[in-house]
Amino acid sequence: MSDTVGIVIVSHSKDIAKGTADMVRQMVGSEVKVAYCGGNPDGGLGTNVSLIIDAINDAWSSKGVAILVDLGGAETNSEMAVEMLEQERRKMVVVCNAPIVEGAVMAATEAAGGSSLEQVRAVAEELSAG
Amino acid sequence: MTLRPDTFKSLVKVAAEQVIASAPELTALDQAIGDGDHGTNMKRGFEAVLSKLDAIGAQPLDEAFKTIGKTLVMTVGGASGPLYGSFFLAAGEALAHKKLPEDLAEVFGSGVNAVSARGRSQAGEKTMLDVLVPVLETLKADAGRGDVIERVRTTAAEAVARTAPMRATKGRASFLGERSVGHVDPGAKSSCVLLQAVCASLEAQR
Numbered sequence: 001m002s003d004t005v006g007i008v009i010v011s012h013s014k015d016i017a018k019g020t021a022d023m024v025r026q027m028v029g030s031e032v033k034v035a036y037c038g039g040n041p042d043g044g045l046g047t048n049v050s051l052i053i054d055a056i057n058d059a060w061s062s063k064g065v066a067i068l069v070d071l072g073g074a075e076t077n078s079e080m081a082v083e084m085l086e087q088e089r090r091k092m093v094v095v096c097n098a099p100i101v102e103g104a105v106m107a108a109t110e111a112a113g114g115s116s117l118e119q120v121r122a123v124a125e126e127l128s129a130g
Numbered sequence: 131m132t133l134r135p136d137t138f139k140s141l142v143k144v145a146a147e148q149v150i151a152s153a154p155e156l157t158a159l160d161q162a163i164g165d166g167d168h169g170t171n172m173k174r175g176f177e178a179v180l181s182k183l184d185a186i187g188a189q190p191l192d193e194a195f196k197t198i199g200k201t202l203v204m205t206v207g208g209a210s211g212p213l214y215g216s217f218f219l220a221a222g223e224a225l226a227h228k229k230l231p232e233d234l235a236e237v238f239g240s241g242v243n244a245v246s247a248r249g250r251s252q253a254g255e256k257t258m259l260d261v262l263v264p265v266l267e268t269l270k271a272d273a274g275r276g277d278v279i280e281r282v283r284t285t286a287a288e289a290v291a292r293t294a295p296m297r298a299t300k301g302r303a304s305f306l307g308e309r310s311v312g313h314v315d316p317g318a319k320s321s322c323v324l325l326q327a328v329c330a331s332l333e334a335q336r
Contacts, residue, residue, distance in 0.1 A: 040207025042174060046167060049211065050204050072301055073209035076248065080203055080212035 006059030139187030195222030220244030
């Protein structure tokens with residue numbers, strides 16, 4: 001089987017991130033790699049660059065990784081995490097401008113069909129273009 | 131104004147301690163127009179910086195800035211981590227081929243540009259840039275003057291007060307729209323706290 005785009009879910013809340021990942025797994029199955037993280041370095045609500053980097057590496061695929069985020073800090077911290085990756089991986093990760101739950105499900109569905117990172121992102125972002 | 135390694139170490143210590151001490155005030159400001167975590171986030175970040183103070187003090191200035199930046203990025207846990215982190219990472223990058231004090235405005239400007247790029251924001255949007263940009267202008271205009279430290283202090287204090295009547299269009303406060311008016315921006319306040327601490331420390335060491 002050819003590789004599929006990996007999905008990373010970054011929420012301020014670990015429960016939301018996990019719940020979103022559970023929905024993706026149930027609706028899309030296990031052929032797409034999904035990683036999630038949530039919470040600040042103390043475990044409270046927030047996001048954590050170091051956990052985001054780990055999640056990107058966990059979901060890594062030769063086709064790249066699409067990140068879905070909830071609120072502002074999750075986006076800023078995800079962009080920071082991407083910049084701290086190894087040089088050759090940076091261009092293969094995108095932060096999608098899409099609602100986290102719907103975006104993750106749509107992105108994973110598209111990824112499961114073997115689509116490119118740009119196609120996966122475009123499908124997730126159509127949700128916000130509404 | 132000169133910046134010896136021991137001077138720098140004590141600057142970092144004073145600035146970090148001031149941010150930690152102001153955490154309750156920053157949190158109160160953030161509860162008014164944000165999600166109420168700015169104080170605790172900044173406290174966690176600068177406690178991590180303090181824990182690395184000896185290593186930071188032993189590094190060349192550019193590396194020390196990058197260590198501070200990376201520490202903030204990794205420990206703050208809110209949007210202010212990448213924002214302040216990017217400031218120090220970019221200023222550290224600039225310091226690799228610039229000198230202090232003569233290139234201070236340029237080094238500071240590199241940091242301010244990085245914050246602006248990271249937040250996709252400009253001055254006037256009720257953010258930390260509403261303190262950082264006026265201070266940069268003061269540094270550009272008055273770098274050679276003997277009273278530049280005092281002028282930076284005044285600029286920062288006036289700039290933070292000017293964020294109160296602004297309407298937020300970036301960050302969490304923008305969700306509030308008009309209701310963000312009347313409150314000082316927490317990020318502008320933490321920038322002011324940092325700058326005031328650095329200035330006070332420099333004045334004390336003169």
